[in-house]
Amino acid sequence: MPSLFKRIFARLPMARSTRAYDFALAHVDLSQAERVLEIGAGQGYGAAHLSRALPHAQIFSVDITTECLKPERLETGPHPPIFIQATAPALPLSSKSMDAVILVMTFHCLPQPQQVFNEAARVLKPGGVLILADVDGHHWMARPFEWVEHAFISPLTHAYTPEELAQLAERAGLRDFRVMRRPGKERGFMMWVFCVSA
Numbered sequence: 001m002p003s004l005f006k007r008i009f010a011r012l013p014m015a016r017s018t019r020a021y022d023f024a025l026a027h028v029d030l031s032q033a034e035r036v037l038e039i040g041a042g043q044g045y046g047a048a049h050l051s052r053a054l055p056h057a058q059i060f061s062v063d064i065t066t067e068c069l070k071p072e073r074l075e076t077g078p079h080p081p082i083f084i085q086a087t088a089p090a091l092p093l094s095s096k097s098m099d100a101v102i103l104v105m106t107f108h109c110l111p112q113p114q115q116v117f118n119e120a121a122r123v124l125k126p127g128g129v130l131i132l133a134d135v136d137g138h139h140w141m142a143r144p145f146e147w148v149e150h151a152f153i154s155p156l157t158h159a160y161t162p163e164e165l166a167q168l169a170e171r172a173g174l175r176d177f178r179v180m181r182r183p184g185k186e187r188g189f190m191m192w193v194f195c196v197s198a
């Protein structure tokens with residue numbers, strides 16, 4: 001990411017929105033989760049929110065850069081998130097160690113998408129859930145979104161369709177693939193994908 005974008009992104013109030021995380025949590029039972037991984041920490045607000053919403057769990061949050069992170073501004077739960085600088089296709093985490101892996105508005109800009117799914121599947125415990133919230137590649141705004149991202153943020157950006165994500169999940173050995181959208185926003189820009197580790 002160019003550093004001008006990082007400086008702007010670090011100040012955007014929308015980047016602190018936790019609605020996408022709440023929608024995900026409302027559709028998966030993580031009440032018994034011990035360890036949850038977020039990929040794409042950004043400013044860290046999502047990880048901090050997860051640590052408050054899941055006070056029994058340890059949240060790990062990976063990002064390729066810690067430049068946007070503002071730990072001093074974060075209001076965390078009893079177990080503050082552990083932030084790790086790493087790239088998503090090569091997670092420095094043990095196999096079968098996570099109850100859930102969550103990516104919010106991150107998958108679209110990651111390199112090696114199949115390898116990211118493979119890594120998520122590797123670190124998930126059996127029965128663990130992968131949750132991905134991102135732009136629906138079928139939405140009419142997906143192409144303009146990609147143009148803006150390519151111009152200012154990342155040449156890698158691709159708004160994936162549910163069909164593309166289903167194929168990545170299947171090849172990674174994940175099952176029970178499902179797509180959800182907010183009620184009343186069935187044709188909306190955002191979609192949530194859930195799938196389960198075998």
Ligand SMILES: C[S@@+](CC[C@H](N)C(=O)[O-])C[C@H]1O[C@@H](n2cnc3c(N)ncnc32)[C@H](O)[C@@H]1O
Nearest residue numbers: 015040041042063064065086087088104105106
């Ligand atoms: C749009 S931000 C989303 C942040 C946060 N999840 C949120 O919703 O506010 C995407 C994040 O993905 C990170 N990222 C980009 N490439 C990455 C990679 N290869 N591995 C890990 N994180 C990466 C970026 O640094 C950025 O912080």
